[in-house]
Amino acid sequence: MKKIAFLLLLAILTQAVTAQDSEEGYTSSNELVLQISTLPEIKLGYTHRLIFPFLQGEGPLTRGNNINLSFTGEVSPVSLNALAEAVWTPIAFITLTAGVRLGTGWRLDAMNANGIGLNIPGPGPSGEPVYDGSPFDALMWRLKFGGTFQFDLAAVLPGDWNHVVFQTYHEINYQANTRAGKNQSWYVESDDGENMNGFNFYGNYLLGYQMPLILNTVGFLAEMDLYLYDTPNRKVWGDDLIRWKFSGLFLFQFTKNWSLAILAQFKTKRNFIEPNWKDLHYTNRHLNTSDPLLVEFYRAAAVVTYKF
Numbered sequence: 001m002k003k004i005a006f007l008l009l010l011a012i013l014t015q016a017v018t019a020q021d022s023e024e025g026y027t028s029s030n031e032l033v034l035q036i037s038t039l040p041e042i043k044l045g046y047t048h049r050l051i052f053p054f055l056q057g058e059g060p061l062t063r064g065n066n067i068n069l070s071f072t073g074e075v076s077p078v079s080l081n082a083l084a085e086a087v088w089t090p091i092a093f094i095t096l097t098a099g100v101r102l103g104t105g106w107r108l109d110a111m112n113a114n115g116i117g118l119n120i121p122g123p124g125p126s127g128e129p130v131y132d133g134s135p136f137d138a139l140m141w142r143l144k145f146g147g148t149f150q151f152d153l154a155a156v157l158p159g160d161w162n163h164v165v166f167q168t169y170h171e172i173n174y175q176a177n178t179r180a181g182k183n184q185s186w187y188v189e190s191d192d193g194e195n196m197n198g199f200n201f202y203g204n205y206l207l208g209y210q211m212p213l214i215l216n217t218v219g220f221l222a223e224m225d226l227y228l229y230d231t232p233n234r235k236v237w238g239d240d241l242i243r244w245k246f247s248g249l250f251l252f253q254f255t256k257n258w259s260l261a262i263l264a265q266f267k268t269k270r271n272f273i274e275p276n277w278k279d280l281h282y283t284n285r286h287l288n289t290s291d292p293l294l295v296e297f298y299r300a301a302a303v304v305t306y307k308f
Contacts, residue, residue: 026052030308037301040111041190045074054088060155061092078115079105079189093150097171101142105189106135116140116177119185119193121281129193129281138179140188146171146202152210163210165219170203172228183231185283194239194282198229208249217251221263238270238287245298259305267298 031047050069056062067088074081085099105115117133146169153164176197177186187193201224208219223245227234234240245267252260271288274280 026050032306032308034304035301037299039190039299041076043074043076043079045072047072055090064092065089074103076105076115076189077111078108078113079103092155095148095150097144097146097148097169099144101140101144103140103188104136104138105140107131107133111190113190114187114193115189117187118177118180119187119281121284126279126284127281128279131187133179133187138177138186140175140177140186142173142175144171144173144202146173160212165206165208165210165217167206167208168204170201172199172201174199192282196227196229196231198227201226201228206249214252214254215250216253216259217249219249219251221245221247221249223247233283236287237272237282237285238292241270241292242268244268246295257307259307261303261305263301265298265301266295269294269296 028051029049031045031049033045033047035041035043035045048071052067052069054065054067056065067086070083070085070087072081072083072085074083081101081103083099083101085097088096090096103116105117107114107117114131114133116138117131120130120132121127122130148167148169150167151165154160154162175195177184177188177195180186180197183196185193186195188195204221204223206219206221208217210217225243227239231239245265247263247265250262252262254260270285271291271294273286273288277285
């Protein structure tokens, strides 16, 4: 799967976090996370989390200052991933994030799913997307640095029914496939295969409402991705355009340990001139510049989280 922002939201929005007190002055917790969607796709992850108090003060803005370290392993039918992330809270409404991901994969012919591999143009003047790879023949890695601003109306107007929350997160990341050369495209976890080695920007905006109910949070999430690297003639197929996803978010908190997030997601789609654009390698398509973007249904997704 591609990166899903609501996993970050679960960590921030879910109020019940099961942790164990430690004589060393930190707390720890564990999470099992199951992701499924209608694409179809499925992924299971395990996370161990350590939270260290850091530069804490006595005022409301610094009382909870900490460093949150997480270490995650993920498995899907086409991939294996290892992730590590550090989140520093220097003040109540801001967090700073640094992280690394390392993954590999294989092709699942029965589902036409590519865990990892190159996406090369086929022979002929127009070409077609051709998968090039074998199991575990490459590593995909990513480094990221980002920051979050978050606000809760209940911090100003206390009350169980006053949790109108706003959050925005922005990051710069560098990702690469170890087999890919300059301007070579590659797949990861059955995406569109339009990745190239280089820098990228990712951001999201969340507006939500938290309630003291089993339906703990409802919200609207907008996500944006932008390739920051330069590719010759990239404007011809719209590689320079921001890719948006829009989601309705519903978070159910059944117990302090169990939660369920459900999303209905739409995304922007580039509008190409060629009627057979799916048969062409994406670098051989031509954007309809008079009407470049459409919005289409993307998927319904669910995340089940167990904290212990």
